[in-house]
Amino acid sequence: MSPLEQVLVAARKLSLAGKPPSLALIKASLGNSLPMPILVQGLQRFKSMSADEQAAIVVTTSAPAANVQSDDAMPTLAQLAEQVARLTANQQALVERISELEAKLSNKDPH
Template sequence: MLTKNVTEELEAVLQALHDEGKTPSIALVKARLSTPVPMPALISTIKSWKSVKRVPKVEIAANAQPADKIAQLEQQIAALTERVSILEAQLSEKS
């Protein structure tokens, strides 16, 4: 399973909130993240930050198929469908 390390992003968000004088909360942190992080990971990260100003290593499951990969597969399916239609038409002409 592929994972993505979001520790640096979480640390940057928490530090920015601290610099603004705001107390980090799940809602504030979640709103500023560009990557969705599971709730249990957010809770433990915020608890750690509040107690020792340290962010533990947080890894989340990476998306196995990026959007460009899906688009590429859709194009292949369309091309193959067109080829099948042509072959079916040629077969029906011979019959």
């Protein structure tokens, strides 16, 4: 695989991970093995490609950027607990609101 192809694959993997490809992210995923002009050229080429051309880039697990992960992709236990608490509170508020609306509806119902 040519250095330029490595940059294109790294950019595609970042894109698939939901991250906009940037020089810093590509350089971090490939290491310092490639010169900056190649990284710039590859990123420019990737950004100029259509969505179909980008989708045609073959992403293999043996490529250097195979394990691109975001630090914030894995929520912490505290974040999950906070999210569960918020969702539980929202659910309780919705249940109360539904009960109020049902009570109002039954009071208006002539049956």
